[in-house]
Amino acid sequence: MPKRTVSEITLTLLLIGMLTLAFNAQPVKAGTVTVPDDYPTIQEAIDNANEGDTIFVRNGTYYERIVVNKRVSLVGEEKWTTIIDGSNNTTPITILASGVNISGFTIRNSSKLNPWFNPGTDGLYMEADNCTISHNIFFNNARGIRIYKSMNNTFYKNIITGNWADGFVVAGYCGDNTLDSNNVSNNGLGIVLYFTRYGGVLRNNKMMNNSYNFVVRPENPGRLDVDSSNTVNGKPIYYWVGEHDREVPEDAGYVAIINSKNILVENLTVADSGQGVLLYNSRNCSVREVNVINSLNGIMLWYSENCTIQNNTIMGCTVFLETLSGNGIFLLYSHNNTFYDNNIADNKFHGISMGSCQNNMFYHNNIINNRYQAKIYKLWWESFINTWDCGYPSGGNYWSDYNGTDLYVGPCQNETGSDGLGDTPCVIDEDNKDRYPLMNPWGTGTPVASFIWTPSIPKTSESVAFDASSSTPNGGTITKYEWNFGDGEKASGQIVTHAYTNPSIYTVTLSVTDTEGLWNTEQRQIQVVQPHGPEAEFTATPDTASTGDSIKFDASASLSGWNGTHEMPITEYRWDFGGGIKITTSTPIFYYSFISPGIYYVTITVYAPGATPETDTTSRKVTIISVPIGGFSLPIKRYTTAKPLMPYIILAAILTSISTTIKRETHKRTKRS
Numbered sequence: 001m002p003k004r005t006v007s008e009i010t011l012t013l014l015l016i017g018m019l020t021l022a023f024n025a026q027p028v029k030a031g032t033v034t035v036p037d038d039y040p041t042i043q044e045a046i047d048n049a050n051e052g053d054t055i056f057v058r059n060g061t062y063y064e065r066i067v068v069n070k071r072v073s074l075v076g077e078e079k080w081t082t083i084i085d086g087s088n089n090t091t092p093i094t095i096l097a098s099g100v101n102i103s104g105f106t107i108r109n110s111s112k113l114n115p116w117f118n119p120g121t122d123g124l125y126m127e128a129d130n131c132t133i134s135h136n137i138f139f140n141n142a143r144g145i146r147i148y149k150s151m152n153n154t155f156y157k158n159i160i161t162g163n164w165a166d167g168f169v170v171a172g173y174c175g176d177n178t179l180d181s182n183n184v185s186n187n188g189l190g191i192v193l194y195f196t197r198y199g200g201v202l203r204n205n206k207m208m209n210n211s212y213n214f215v216v217r218p219e220n221p222g223r224l225d226v227d228s229s230n231t232v233n234g235k236p237i238y239y240w241v242g243e244h245d246r247e248v249p250e251d252a253g254y255v256a257i258i259n260s261k262n263i264l265v266e267n268l269t270v271a272d273s274g275q276g277v278l279l280y281n282s283r284n285c286s287v288r289e290v291n292v293i294n295s296l297n298g299i300m301l302w303y304s305e306n307c308t309i310q311n312n313t314i315m316g317c318t319v320f321l322e323t324l325s326g327n328g329i330f331l332l333y334s335h336n337n338t339f340y341d342n343n344i345a346d347n348k349f350h351g352i353s354m355g356s357c358q359n360n361m362f363y364h365n366n367i368i369n370n371r372y373q374a375k376i377y378k379l380w381w382e383s384f385i386n387t388w389d390c391g392y393p394s395g396g397n398y399w400s401d402y403n404g405t406d407l408y409v410g411p412c413q414n415e416t417g418s419d420g421l422g423d424t425p426c427v428i429d430e431d432n433k434d435r436y437p438l439m440n441p442w443g444t445g446t447p448v449a450s451f452i453w454t455p456s457i458p459k460t461s462e463s464v465a466f467d468a469s470s471s472t473p474n475g476g477t478i479t480k481y482e483w484n485f486g487d488g489e490k491a492s493g494q495i496v497t498h499a500y501t502n503p504s505i506y507t508v509t510l511s512v513t514d515t516e517g518l519w520n521t522e523q524r525q526i527q528v529v530q531p532h533g534p535e536a537e538f539t540a541t542p543d544t545a546s547t548g549d550s551i552k553f554d555a556s557a558s559l560s561g562w563n564g565t566h567e568m569p570i571t572e573y574r575w576d577f578g579g580g581i582k583i584t585t586s587t588p589i590f591y592y593s594f595i596s597p598g599i600y601y602v603t604i605t606v607y608a609p610g611a612t613p614e615t616d617t618t619s620r621k622v623t624i625i626s627v628p629i630g631g632f633s634l635p636i637k638r639y640t641t642a643k644p645l646m647p648y649i650i651l652a653a654i655l656t657s658i659s660t661t662i663k664r665e666t667h668k669r670t671k672r673s
Contacts, residue, residue: 032056042066042074042084057082057105065090065120070097076104079137086110086141090120098129103136110141115165122146123163126153133158138167144187149173151198156180163187167210175199175223185209188320190232192217192274199223207232212296212320214254215274222259222281232273257282265290274325276314279304287312294318296325298347301334309339317347327353328370331360340364340390341443350375358384362434364442368400374428388426388434393511393519395421396434398441402426406439406517420517440518448472449512449522459564459612460503460530467495471512480513486526503530529564531612538588538604544623547597551622555588555604561611568611576603597626 030052037058039045043066045055054073061083068074076082083106086092092107107123115121121142124133127149134156138144144160147153148171160167160182167187170177175198182205184190190210193200194217202225207213213232216224226239235253240246240260247264248255254270256278257263263282269291270276276292279285281303288310292298298314301307309329319326326349329339333356342365344351351370352362355377367373378384389396392411404422409415413423413436426434440446450470458464468481471494483491485498486506500506505527513519538555545551553575561568575583577592578600594600605617 030054034058035062036060046070046072046074061085063087064092066093068093068095068097068100068102071099072097073101074103074105075101076106076136079104079106079135082106083108086120086123088112091122091125092141093124095124095126095128095131098131100128100131101133102131103134106137106139108137108139108141110143112142112164115142115146121165126150129153132156137161138163142166143169144184145169146171147174147177150177151175153177154180155182158182160184161186165189166192167207168192170194170200173198177201178203179205181205183208184213188212189215189274191215193221193224199225202226202230204229205231209233211272213273215296216256216278217274217324221256221278224258226256233271256280257285261285264288269293271295275300275330278302279307282307286310292317296320297330298328298344300327300330301337302332304334305336307334307337309337309342311341313343313345314347315343315345317349319348326350326371329353331355331357333357335359337361342366343368345369347371353377354384354386356382356384358386361387361390363388363390363394363396364438365397366400366441366443367397368441373399373401374432376429376432383431385431388428388432389436392436393419393421394521395436395438396426398438399426399434402437404437404439418517420513420519445474446518446520447474447478447512447514449510449520451508451510451522451524453508453526457527457529457565458500460501460528461499463497463499464526465495465497466491466508466510468510468512469494471510473514474518478512478514480511482511482513484509484511500528503528531564532562533611533613534561534568534570534606534608534616535559536604536606536616536618538618538620540602540620540622543621544625545594546625546627547595548593548627550591550593553590553592553602553604555606558588558604558606558616561608561614563610563612566610568608568614570606570608572607574605574607576605578602594622594624597624599623 032054033045033049035042035045035055035057039048041064042057042062043064046068049055049072051071054075057076059077059081063085082104084092086109088109089111091110110123111118111120113121123138123141124145126147129151131153136158138160139162141163143166144163146169166189167184169192171194178201180203184205185208187210190207190213192215214237222241226237228236228238230237232253235251237254238248238252239256241258243260243263245262250267252268252270254273255265258280261283263285265277265287267289271293274296276295277287277290277299279301283305285307287299290312292314294316296317298317299309314328317326317328326347328344328347329352331354335358337360339362344365345368347370350372351367352374376384402422404424406418406422408423409417409419420439422437422439426437448471451466451468453464453466466483471478481492481494483496486508487500489498505525507523507525509521509523511519511521535558537557538553541552555573558570560570573585573588575590600622601619602622603617603619605615607615
């Protein structure tokens with residue numbers, strides 16, 4: 001047979017064999033491998049398992065360093081008695097493959113070295129996606145769990161306790177991981193979210209008795225979904241994103257305000273967390289009367305503006321490993337915020353730490369016994385200017401390490417005396433100085449300024465008595481009372497008087513100083529009014545009339561008086577018609593008839609009790625003409641006054657008699673002719 005034919009037959013047979021194998025091939029089914037039945041160690045079982053296999057581990061203690069590099073499920077027989085132990089020198093479990101499930105183990109005894117600088121310190125280290133870690137115990141490691149570059153993983157109902165550094169750490173490049181119903185207790189840090197750019201979900205996690213329960217290092221923290229089902233020491237977490245015009249409930253255990261505005265945080269005590277209050281990219285928020293104790297940072301503002309931080313106590317913030325910690329107030333890229341009346345004490349790094357911040361204002365804060373009282377971080381060419389006092393004589397802040405003297409007073413501190421303010425500035429850096437540092441702690445042992453005045457609503461030009469007798473000392477004796485009346489005038493003394501020239505609302509300031517140089521001010525507003533009396537006005541209808549005609553006198557157009565605060569109505573209309581005729585009415589309209597012709601000046605006086613003045617008077621001319629008698633009328637001279645009527649009657653009778661006699665004589669002559 002030719003060689004070519006043999007080769008062709010051989011090739012044909014090989015092809016037929018390959019096709020037969022292909023058609024008879026079956027998919028490998030996921031199986032179950034049991035340790036130690038099939039393999040003595042968990043790592044050997046993983047190495048020999050197929051993708052998708054389940055490795056069932058019986059009760060026992062396995063001293064191993066396990067690397068999971070394929071998609072398998074590790075299932076322990078019982079989590080309390082199936083133990084993976086790192087022998088205090090390695091990470092018990094490292095996951096490098098996606099789709100891994102681990103449940104039912106106690107994972108303990110990693111290396112106890114500092115996890116920031118040494119490998120092998122995690123109970124479980126993950127660098128994988130789409131894994132589920134559930135119903136495990138992580139105990140006595142440096143870190144319980146740490147994940148890095150891991151997405152879409154679920155951690156459910158794990159107990160993470162007794163790990164000296166961290167309980168659960170989400171490190172860089174992680175996102176959309178879910179932490180649900182885990183108990184995290186008695187660790188150094190509880191749940192730590194160092195880089196949150198890609199978000200994540202936290203539900204029903206309980207953090208209890210960790211040195212610092214919940215730590216968020218902001219980096220786009222708005223992607224996180226953390227609701228109040230999560231608790232620290234039994235108190236809910238309020239992690240608000242995109243909220244406005246709300247008040248945080250007083251039962252808060254941790255507060256984070258993200259991308260929000262007009263939020264009020266008030267009357268809280270928060271402790272043992274990464275931050276007492278975190279404001280991130282938020283505006284016009286207020287934090288007041290909050291006690292922050294034993295946290296990594298007290299009140300943290302990052303990328304936030306126009307917020308007010310008032311009357312809070314921030315104490316004992318601690319440096320922990322290499323975290324950004326130990327700061328009472330920590331600002332980064334935050335501007336135009338105001339901090340006053342805060343007690344910032346005994347923090348292990350900075351009292352106030354700032355980076356790339358400007359136009360913030362600090363005054364009347366007590367900054368006491370911090371390792372570094374205040375620090376502004378910047379590059380050598382940068383300049384960030386903030387304000388550290390509110391002028392003279394209000395002053396700046398109390399710095400426990402300030403060693404200046406108080407021998408002078410005045411805005412320039414160049415006049416002999418003592419005013420409770422240091423004579424030289426407290427320097428933070430070349431661009432930031434407290435010009436008027438307080439010599440004594442603000443609000444501690446200071447006197448209390450208080451005053452009253454009488455009358456309560458004074459009138460212009462009225463003497464007002466200001467009385468500061470209600471001011472109280474607190475350890476010393478008040479020696480100085482200084483007044484500023486708000487109209488440019490000042491005075492000194494416990495009881496003083498002052499009169500205001502113009503009506504307005506004035507701010508009166510009382511400053512009291514005691515024998516220890518401590519001082520206090522009170523400001524109150526006083527209203528000064530301009531009273532006026534009534535205004536008389538009336539009409540006479542008609543204003544020219546005959547004797548006996550009824551004339552309507554109407555004072556309805558008269559105006560009421562004013563005592564400075566209330567209208568004072570007219571209660572009496574006092575009419576004077578001349579000739580001793582005076583009539584008082586309670587209504588503005590009155591009818592009157594004159595019996596004699598003449599020109600009269602009628603006067604009205606209106607009376608408004610309580611007004612200043614209480615009366616006003618005006619007059620109006622009325623002309624009265626005579627009634628014609630026997631064809632004659634009597635002329636009335638202008639500006640005459642009323643005269644006796646009888647002479648005019650006699651004169652009229654004589655003229656009438658003469659006229660009658662003339663008519664008779666004329667009639668007789670006519671007849672004769």
